[in-house]
Amino acid sequence: MDEDIKLVKSVLNGNIDSFNIIVNKYETMILKFIYNILRDKEASEDISQEVFITVYNKLYMYNTSYKFSNWILQIARNKCIDYIRKYKRVYESNLDDIKEVASNEMSPEQTAEFKETKETVLNFIKELSETDRQIIILRYTQNLTFYDIGEILNISESAVKRRYYKLRDKFKENSKVKEKRWRV
Known part of the structure; x- marks a missing residue:
């Protein structure tokens, strides 16, 4: 953090x-942050710029009592919100843009399970507010x-924790329901 403050002062x-x-x-x-929200490679690159x-134009407004990374992520979040409002939708992910994480060392069963889990997680995230x-x-x-997330989203740390754990429980519950369907 001290390095960031020195860089800001230097700029x-x-x-x-x-x-x-x-x-x-x-x-x-x-x-990466912007792409994970918009799922559009070109728009993500444009918004990153x-x-x-x-950041450059408003650097004088940066409050050094906060982490610089949180400040810049908050700006990125706001730019994404502006973009979504302007275009009234979030682009669906283009599967060609997503790099596969599955390694060549994985067995075919592990690769299939990984892809299934990834699809389940992406579908769950897509349905969230x-x-x-x-x-x-x-x-x-x-x-x-949680503190940093709250700072970026302008909500309390406890609200972030509450929402996070509620989401985690909801995901686990959804996973159990799907698992039961497969067993029947």
Whole structure:
């Protein structure tokens, strides 16, 4: 965090190279975050650029008592909301854009089980409200704490925890129902 504050101060003093360091440090994280919300590769790339333009233009507004990564993720979240409002929908994922995680070392049974589990998880996430989806995305793709997620989404840490654990229980319940159907 201290490194980020030094970079921000350096940019505010006119050092553009420090901003390039910030971009290089956070561009992958921001792109993944946006893609996980929109599921559109081109839109994600465009919005990522908009995020960094906004960060540069509003850097003077950054409050150093908060994590810089949370601040930039909050900007990315707001840009996604603006995009969704403008286009009135979230694009469905293009399966060609998603890299398969399954390794070549997995047996055919393991690969099939992995794909089935992945499909179940993606379908569950697709059905969630926007806030719940963002909680799951931030928790699992960015490995953020409940406190950090609450800061980004502008809700209390306890509300994030409550929603997260309710979602987790709901997912487990849905999984049990599907499992019972397969056994019959």
